[in-house]
Amino acid sequence: MRRRDLLLGLLGSLLAGLVVGTIGTFKHQVGISAATGAGLPIGLVLSIAMVVVFLVALRVSFSTRWYAAAAAAGIVAAVALLTLPGASGGSTVVLLNLAGVVWTVAPAVLAAVVVGWPRIARRPRSAPAPDGILADDGTRRVDAEQDRRPGSSEQRTTE
Secondary structure (H helix, E strand, C coil): CHHHHHHHHHHHHHHHHHHHHHHHHHHCCCCCCCCCCCCCCHHHHHHHHHHHHHHHHHHHHCCCCHHHHHHHHHHHHHHHHHHCCCCCCCCCCCCCCHHHHHHHHHHHHHHHHHHHCCCCCCCCCCCCCCCCCECCCCCEHHHHHHHHCCCCCCCCCCC
């Protein structure tokens, strides 16, 4: 059952990556005039942000890198397939301008960085006291109160 879940998750991640890569490829030129080539490349910025956020979300959400790697493969495959030359001899989707060149390279580089980034170990949380309250130093409050009771090892004084 676990292997089936992994395979379905990988397939879903791959398909979602294909969708993200396709949307980014078609929208990366938004904000740039096709006639003059001038303008703010807001589509490129948003497409790159979409790729990064999508891959980071998969990387953080699951304990394995496989889902982020499958999504990255889908993104890179979509960009590569839509960048291929068409019947006219050039790509009709990705233009040969700065935004087109950046979009052709950036998803693959960003995917390698996100998938290859090491997992940051999370600090284990200390268990709360029966009343649900922790002491200031992160220990259980009940333990801290027991140390302050008369007769405890810290409270004993020699007379």
